[in-house]
Amino acid sequence: MSAPIVYTFPNTQELSISLADLVVKLCKESIEIRDRFTVGISGGSLPKLLAADLKNRQGIEWEKWEVFFCDERLVPLDHEDSNYSLCKKEFFDHVSIPEDQIYTINPSLLQEEDEEEIVDDYEKKLISVFATVNSVKFPVFDLLLLGVGPDGHTCSLFPDHPLLDENIGWVAYIGDSPKPPPRRITFTLPVVNHAHNIAFVATGEGKQDVLKEIIENSESKLPSALVKPVTGKLYWFLDDAAATKLTLSK
Numbered sequence: 001m002s003a004p005i006v007y008t009f010p011n012t013q014e015l016s017i018s019l020a021d022l023v024v025k026l027c028k029e030s031i032e033i034r035d036r037f038t039v040g041i042s043g044g045s046l047p048k049l050l051a052a053d054l055k056n057r058q059g060i061e062w063e064k065w066e067v068f069f070c071d072e073r074l075v076p077l078d079h080e081d082s083n084y085s086l087c088k089k090e091f092f093d094h095v096s097i098p099e100d101q102i103y104t105i106n107p108s109l110l111q112e113e114d115e116e117e118i119v120d121d122y123e124k125k126l127i128s129v130f131a132t133v134n135s136v137k138f139p140v141f142d143l144l145l146l147g148v149g150p151d152g153h154t155c156s157l158f159p160d161h162p163l164l165d166e167n168i169g170w171v172a173y174i175g176d177s178p179k180p181p182p183r184r185i186t187f188t189l190p191v192v193n194h195a196h197n198i199a200f201v202a203t204g205e206g207k208q209d210v211l212k213e214i215i216e217n218s219e220s221k222l223p224s225a226l227v228k229p230v231t232g233k234l235y236w237f238l239d240d241a242a243a244t245k246l247t248l249s250k
């Protein structure tokens, strides 16, 4: 993998502008090459930071976007814990991505409490977008947008969890997430690492120590440190408060 590209900004407004610049650039490039833009999105503060400037940009071919969730909580789509619901409020409601190109978990499967069916259903949605022409080992997203927890988790991949060793499946169920709610699905690490571009977004002083470990300790086994794109590019979008302890930023 090439060296990560670390950007730091004095405030979240400037971070959002620069993040929007990157998304616009990658969107244009991907549409030129593949006639679509495949994006994986996360929850937390990311949807708001992503949308802040991007939603006002002109000329984006939203109809070419195909959007998946890097992880999702197993709750109804209108539940306050749903990543879809959060992304809808912060982002989708303000842009014109076709609804059938935003791939959610199947809410009708939630009642049966059959996690494997929910995982299978989401993998089939990935297959429908990524494996229509040739069979592929892993989907290759144009861009994955990831957050980092103060414990170093990303997606719903948590420190020391056996799911970190999953190297075949595309989507996995986790029933014991240390961060509530406990029942979720998540992209696996190989799916993350096959993306063309990965952008982590992390802000606030609560991330200082974990970012130092993830970005500067090459031996770190924290989930976010295991994000090492096979051939793609890795970007970090940080505010100064989060980046204070990095030697890179001095």
Ligand SMILES: O=C(O)[C@H](O)[C@@H](O)[C@H](O)[C@H](O)COP(=O)(O)O
Binding pocket: 042, 043, 044, 045, 046, 071, 147, 148, 149, 150, 153, 154, 155, 156, 179, 180, 201, 202, 203
């Ligand atoms: O599923 C979750 O529990 C959250 O979505 C979580 O994974 C979040 O993305 C990170 O904790 C970063 O969150 P912040 O960017 O809000 O700190």
